[in-house]
Amino acid sequence: xxxxxxxxxxxxxxxxxxxxxxxxxxxxxxxxxxxxxxxxxxxxxxxxxxxxxxxxxxxxxxxxxxxxxxxxxxxxxxxxxxxxxxxxxxxxxxxxxxxxxxxxxxxxxxxxxxxxxxxxxxxxxxxxxxxxxxxxxxxxxxxxxxxxxxxxxxxxxxxxxxxxxxxxxxxxxxxxxxxxxxxxxxxxxxxxxxxxxxxxxxxxxxxxxxxxxxxxxxxxxxxxxxxxxxxxxxxxxxxxxxxxxxxxxxxxxxxxxxxxxxxxxxxxxxxxxxxxxxxxxxx
Amino acid sequence: xxxxxxxxxxxxxxxxxxxxxxxxxxxxxxxxxxxxxxxxxxxxxxxxxxxxxxxxxxxxxxxxxxxxxxxxxxxxxxxxxxxxxxxxxxxxxxxxxxxxxxxxxxxxxxxxxxxxxxxxxxxxxxxxxxxxxxxxxxxxxxxxxxxxxxxxxxxxxxxxxxxxxxxxxxxxxxxxxxxxxxxxxxxxxxxxxxxxxxxxxxxxxxxxxxxxxxxxxxxxxxxxxxxxxxxxxxxxxxxxxxx
Numbered sequence: 001x002x003x004x005x006x007x008x009x010x011x012x013x014x015x016x017x018x019x020x021x022x023x024x025x026x027x028x029x030x031x032x033x034x035x036x037x038x039x040x041x042x043x044x045x046x047x048x049x050x051x052x053x054x055x056x057x058x059x060x061x062x063x064x065x066x067x068x069x070x071x072x073x074x075x076x077x078x079x080x081x082x083x084x085x086x087x088x089x090x091x092x093x094x095x096x097x098x099x100x101x102x103x104x105x106x107x108x109x110x111x112x113x114x115x116x117x118x119x120x121x122x123x124x125x126x127x128x129x130x131x132x133x134x135x136x137x138x139x140x141x142x143x144x145x146x147x148x149x150x151x152x153x154x155x156x157x158x159x160x161x162x163x164x165x166x167x168x169x170x171x172x173x174x175x176x177x178x179x180x181x182x183x184x185x186x187x188x189x190x191x192x193x194x195x196x197x198x199x200x201x202x203x204x205x206x207x208x209x210x211x212x213x214x215x216x217x218x219x220x221x222x223x224x225x226x227x228x229x230x231x232x233x234x235x236x237x238x239x240x241x242x243x244x245x246x247x248x249x250x251x252x253x254x255x256x257x258x259x260x261x262x263x264x265x266x267x268x269x270x271x272x273x274x275x276x277x278x279x280x281x282x283x
Numbered sequence: 284x285x286x287x288x289x290x291x292x293x294x295x296x297x298x299x300x301x302x303x304x305x306x307x308x309x310x311x312x313x314x315x316x317x318x319x320x321x322x323x324x325x326x327x328x329x330x331x332x333x334x335x336x337x338x339x340x341x342x343x344x345x346x347x348x349x350x351x352x353x354x355x356x357x358x359x360x361x362x363x364x365x366x367x368x369x370x371x372x373x374x375x376x377x378x379x380x381x382x383x384x385x386x387x388x389x390x391x392x393x394x395x396x397x398x399x400x401x402x403x404x405x406x407x408x409x410x411x412x413x414x415x416x417x418x419x420x421x422x423x424x425x426x427x428x429x430x431x432x433x434x435x436x437x438x439x440x441x442x443x444x445x446x447x448x449x450x451x452x453x454x455x456x457x458x459x460x461x462x463x464x465x466x467x468x469x470x471x472x473x474x475x476x477x478x479x480x481x482x483x484x485x486x487x488x489x490x491x492x493x494x495x496x497x498x499x500x501x502x503x504x505x506x507x508x509x510x511x512x513x514x515x516x517x518x519x520x521x522x523x524x525x526x
Contacts (some may be wrong), residue, residue: 019331021331021486022342023416023417024422024479024486025418025423025479027485124482133420133462133479133481141498150376165347222304223304223306223335223336224425225336226333226336228294228337248418249333249417249418250333250418258293259294260294282293
């Protein structure tokens with residue numbers, strides 16, 4: 001088990017999300033940066049949907065009550081084991097009573113901690129991803145004991161090497177495809193989308209990221225229609241809203257763009273004030 | 284009835300199918316039948332389908348390799364679906380307490396609409412509504428059929444906390460908030476029924492295509508049902524209406 005001594009700014013348990021309940025209005029959820037969480041699992045030989053801890057902006061203080069192997073990926077929060085810096089993107093052996101802490105965020109915004117076999121918190125509707133209204137807790141609390149899979153004696157294969165593509169943590173161009181209502185935009189509005197530099201507004205969380213500045217438009221609202229993480233909505237007031245993992249399943253704003261799956265991961269590593277440009281991509 | 288559908292790729296692993304953009308039961312029936320045909324054709328683990336008023340989004344677990352092949356498959360499925368009968372639908376009677384304790388906006392609402400409170404309750408509870416789809420929040424039903432004399436634009440300033448079970452009217456729609464949530468609808472009552480329970484299978488006992496009718500209840504009936512729901516011994520099958 002892991003004892004949570006400090007939670008960090010916003011830490012949750014995430015796997016690859018809920019499948020099969022979109023039609024009940026249940027969000028997908030899952031790790032915001034799916035690539036980093038899958039990579040952490042791969043380093044430990046875990047299945048890619050094993051549950052990991054997602055830490056946002058600041059890390060947690062975690063006391064390991066049993067020995068295991070861990071891997072830290074995603075944003076660099078200067079992880080330390082018993083006060084000594086540890087490398088990221090590698091499997092690390094942890095002993096009983098070892099303490100994992102994090103320091104200052106130096107790049108990216110979300111860090112992933114995988115443990116051998118995965119974290120075994122409550123499974124609801126086929127997923128351990130925490131979400132208000134679905135799981136009992138919607139984020140990790142101080143004093144929580146997080147159960148782990150008892151797989152510490154499994155040998156980690158050492159003969160294969162994995163390379164983490166960490167370039168995307170610093171990249172600021174999002175690849176987008178046109179959304180269902182894109183063609184209703186005037187030409188100059190389309191051009192503006194691809195020639196402007198946008199900033200992540202302070203309204204950014206697991207549900208959605210809003211971008212600035214406004215894109216003035218006269219699009220008509222649409223009949224409430226399906227949306228997915230990565231869908232970019234444009235509101236009548238000109239707000240661009242990029243839906244993220246905990247988004248609703250349907251929405252009534254015009255869907256002008258759709259981020260590629262890789263770009264959803266990239267955007268997850270951005271925070272308030274970060275600059276972004278959009279690049280048109282065909283399927 | 285057969286419609287001219289538009290097929291387009293939505294992202295790397297999803298395809299959007301659009302019907303003419305309109306809210307009507309012919310389109311809804313066609314949407315739901317096609318959805319069912321798709322769900323029966325592919326294993327549950329490989330595809331899921333989100334439906335709404337006049338479109339469905341088919342989300343594949345694996346990245347789409349050749350979208351034209353996929354669309355061709357879907358078009359074939361649509362052309363042979365004529366044999367499929369109307370999806371089986373149920374009608375539920377949802378108890379709602381319109382008492383002022385819950386109906387914080389009923390007073391204002393009835394004044395603006397120039398109706399008595401009783402008339403609002405009667406008009407709201409005599410209609411049989413069709414469930415078009417579930418969205419917005421887990422278990423939030425999009426209902427069609429609100430009497431036009433009850434249409435009223437949403438509040439300009441939304442409530443930060445609308446209570447779970449709240450029954451509201453917003454624009455041409457009416458619905459029940461399945462959990463505490465911010466919301467801009469006019470609240471005219473509350474239902475003690477739990478519309479969504481993540482620990483139940485399925486988590487929502489009502490599905491798209493079903494019908495619901497609101498049934499006015501007193502405060503004491505409300506409390507009785509509420510305690511049964513809280514003690515988990517409320518049987519929602521008793522809400523089902525049979526012709």
